[in-house]
Amino acid sequence: MSSSPSTLAPPARPRAGARPRRPRRSRDLWLGVVGVVIVLAGAETLSRTGIVNPDFLPPVTAMYAALFEMLREGWFWEALWLTVRGWAIGLAAAMTLGIVVGFVIGSVPFLRKFTSSTIEFLRPIPSVALIPLVILLFGAQPQSAFVLVVYAAFWQVLVQVLYGVADVDPVARDTARSYQFGPLRVARSVIYPTALPYIMTAFRLGAAVALILEITAELVIGVDGLGRELGIAQSSNAVPETYALVIAIGLIGVAVNLLARFVERKALWWHPSVRSENS
Amino acid sequence: MSITTHLTSRLKADAPAAAPRDQAVALDLRAVQKTYDTPGRPQVEAIRHLDFSIRKGELVCVVGPSGAGKTTLLRSIAGLLDLTAGEVVLDGTVVTGPPQGMAVVFQEYGRSLFPWMTVRQNVELPLKEKGLDKAARREKVNRALEEVGLTEASEQHPWQLSGGMQQRVAIARAIAFEPTVLLMDEPFAAVDAQTRAELEDLVRSLWKHLGVTVLFVTHDIDEAVYLGERVIVLSNRPTVLMEDVNVDLPVERDQLTTRSHPRFGELRGHVYSLIQRAKRGDRPDAPMPGSHGATEA
Amino acid sequence: MTRFLKAAGYAVGLPAILLTAWWFGSANSTDPFWPPLSTIIETFPTTWTWDRIVADVFPSLARLGIGFGIAVVVGIVLGTAIGLSPTLRALSEPVLEFFRAVPPPVLVPIIALFAGYTGWLGKIITIALGCLWPILLNTVEGVRGLEPVLGDTARSYHLSRWRRLVFVVLPGASPRIFTGARQALSIGVILMVISELFGANRGLGAAIVQFQRSFAIPQMWTGVILLGLIGVLLAAVFKVVENRMLAWYLGQRQIERGE
Numbered sequence: 082m083s084s085s086p087s088t089l090a091p092p093a094r095p096r097a098g099a100r101p102r103r104p105r106r107s108r109d110l111w112l113g114v115v116g117v118v119i120v121l122a123g124a125e126t127l128s129r130t131g132i133v134n135p136d137f138l139p140p141v142t143a144m145y146a147a148l149f150e151m152l153r154e155g156w157f158w159e160a161l162w163l164t165v166r167g168w169a170i171g172l173a174a175a176m177t178l179g180i181v182v183g184f185v186i187g188s189v190p191f192l193r194k195f196t197s198s199t200i201e202f203l204r205p206i207p208s209v210a211l212i213p214l215v216i217l218l219f220g221a222q223p224q225s226a227f228v229l230v231v232y233a234a235f236w237q238v239l240v241q242v243l244y245g246v247a248d249v250d251p252v253a254r255d256t257a258r259s260y261q262f263g264p265l266r267v268a269r270s271v272i273y274p275t276a277l278p279y280i281m282t283a284f285r286l287g288a289a290v291a292l293i294l295e296i297t298a299e300l301v302i303g304v305d306g307l308g309r310e311l312g313i314a315q316s317s318n319a320v321p322e323t324y325a326l327v328i329a330i331g332l333i334g335v336a337v338n339l340l341a342r343f344v345e346r347k348a349l350w351w352h353p354s355v356r357s358e359n360s
Numbered sequence: 361m362s363i364t365t366h367l368t369s370r371l372k373a374d375a376p377a378a379a380p381r382d383q384a385v386a387l388d389l390r391a392v393q394k395t396y397d398t399p400g401r402p403q404v405e406a407i408r409h410l411d412f413s414i415r416k417g418e419l420v421c422v423v424g425p426s427g428a429g430k431t432t433l434l435r436s437i438a439g440l441l442d443l444t445a446g447e448v449v450l451d452g453t454v455v456t457g458p459p460q461g462m463a464v465v466f467q468e469y470g471r472s473l474f475p476w477m478t479v480r481q482n483v484e485l486p487l488k489e490k491g492l493d494k495a496a497r498r499e500k501v502n503r504a505l506e507e508v509g510l511t512e513a514s515e516q517h518p519w520q521l522s523g524g525m526q527q528r529v530a531i532a533r534a535i536a537f538e539p540t541v542l543l544m545d546e547p548f549a550a551v552d553a554q555t556r557a558e559l560e561d562l563v564r565s566l567w568k569h570l571g572v573t574v575l576f577v578t579h580d581i582d583e584a585v586y587l588g589e590r591v592i593v594l595s596n597r598p599t600v601l602m603e604d605v606n607v608d609l610p611v612e613r614d615q616l617t618t619r620s621h622p623r624f625g626e627l628r629g630h631v632y633s634l635i636q637r638a639k640r641g642d643r644p645d646a647p648m649p650g651s652h653g654a655t656e657a
Numbered sequence: 658m659t660r661f662l663k664a665a666g667y668a669v670g671l672p673a674i675l676l677t678a679w680w681f682g683s684a685n686s687t688d689p690f691w692p693p694l695s696t697i698i699e700t701f702p703t704t705w706t707w708d709r710i711v712a713d714v715f716p717s718l719a720r721l722g723i724g725f726g727i728a729v730v731v732g733i734v735l736g737t738a739i740g741l742s743p744t745l746r747a748l749s750e751p752v753l754e755f756f757r758a759v760p761p762p763v764l765v766p767i768i769a770l771f772a773g774y775t776g777w778l779g780k781i782i783t784i785a786l787g788c789l790w791p792i793l794l795n796t797v798e799g800v801r802g803l804e805p806v807l808g809d810t811a812r813s814y815h816l817s818r819w820r821r822l823v824f825v826v827l828p829g830a831s832p833r834i835f836t837g838a839r840q841a842l843s844i845g846v847i848l849m850v851i852s853e854l855f856g857a858n859r860g861l862g863a864a865i866v867q868f869q870r871s872f873a874i875p876q877m878w879t880g881v882i883l884l885g886l887i888g889v890l891l892a893a894v895f896k897v898v899e900n901r902m903l904a905w906y907l908g909q910r911q912i913e914r915g916e
Contacts, residue, residue, distance in 0.1 A: 334758030
């Protein structure tokens, strides 16, 4: 902390982690709780005092009452299950597809050059452009959500995997070659470990996007799940229930986020750096 | 600034080396003490007692074993850290925040320059803060860049330059600011040996004809003896003063003759043995207020 | 010259193959859902006439632009404030984590309660709120991750608060801000479309769904293609802006990697 311990500190290391961890975790945690309480209490007050029309913003207590009411009903758990299942299957398919295609394209220079313009072109096409198409093809079936989820998450995964494969240290590759590793062994012992952090980033970004598209499909197309229930609640003017469902979906989002970070940390405990999402 | 110009003209008359150039004190450390006391962490006593002063126009080097609190000391002087006890006095004013007449050149040259600005903009930014008009800024920037030999590179970005050149930019920025005291924190620790020698000579020549007071922190004994008029040797942590060594080498120095001078070897050996003792934990632990004993082996 | 031709060949090769395959593969298609590409292309100019573009496409893009612009301004201002203050950051972190995790389309029903969904207001709020979180959170991270030595430098040269903000903090955070803005833009396009699917509406998204509901399939396809082209165009414009404003950052990274 005082003088630099080694004489030859390298001049420019990545910035992250340059600052020492603050030992104020307990204070921060406490402040975080205070922040949540302020928001909840503020919303409650706005509604109770009528500053904001309670027809639009019911008291927070009413929202949670509605939420707990729902937790006791079968349809809620059914819808929750369908949403989570649709998300998980779509994400799994997108990850598999993205990793396989990414490894193949990334390891063959010709394919990389040949496909790059197409990828750059297809990637920004918004997945919602496919909504009318999947309505025609599948209607309000889970397949509609599946197509949207896979399409949206696939590009996130593919691009990260391509970055990852491109990041392989040429010296490591040459070393492997000089020891006459076969292509499979190179893939397993050189390319895969380098690409792993990128795959984890892909998982984190893909998981969030997949949830967005799953909920969108339910809300807009009417695929069964929490999003559809939300649409129904809103159109039948059940305001506290609408908010309760938004909170429930938000909590799923938080859970997905925490899960992604947990998986990332588990898989990368050996890795010195944690990737930032510069995609 | 008037002090600088005044000193410049006076120094061109080539003062004798060892004799004090000016009795006026530029920087005074009075019973400085620093203990890191972060809640939830063990207390760390970094500096126990430091007490020395630097006269105007002096070039003083500070060396010490690894972990001797050199950077803590420098950051305290620069007003970037609060002291636990004692005070740092710059030009008669007690330092409480970053003081007005001081410029710092950090070790991490690559990270102390603003990568989104050109070399010229980097040097110019502190001058804008001083409220100088455009013409005055331009003139000062040009002169500073010329001093360090970077006129050609003025429109480039720092990251387009080599490490040594980047450190020159940081130096140019510091001298354009026209500080009374220039602090340098192991500025050449991360450049290669040849560049390092060039930069050392640059510091000597800038010091000589700008007449600025320089406090130069380093871990390198050769560098300290080659550059300094005095070398302050620190003990291990918690830091106290080991010895204040007077460097009685000729004022005209160059890499070849100075380094092969017998006196250079003696001084170097002396400082080396002090550092070795400090590393072993041998320390004059009673605080030695005001001991500027220019003792010599 | 041969080098240029080679690069051009790589760039055009696969798209040409794919388009050719689509053209011939669909040429004799009688499946109503997959009309021949030639039919779609013939339908394009009659569907997207200037009047229609003015009535449907421009309003959509204007709403996207306004919503995205609001999100950029609010996100940077709030993100900088939160990033600079550890207390504010600790206070707001769990709340922001929650809002970040809420999939933006679920905001639609709630905003519909407040602002209604027939006019522009509800749609713009939806887009702005959806775009806000990625920008806000990335700005916080960018401000927080600012190189400490740069902060020391700014302090030791007495840069005023204002100068520190404009010349040090914001440029230092700008790479992260752009990362956030890029994520926000793609969410914004999604919300631009979704927000038009509720209530009786005009706009690009609404038009496409209208075609689908009335089984005007070739017209629907032209809408899908147009939406895709707009997505690509927006990404390209974003890239140009980014290359201009982050030239220093991209150059620096290139050099760091090259070494």
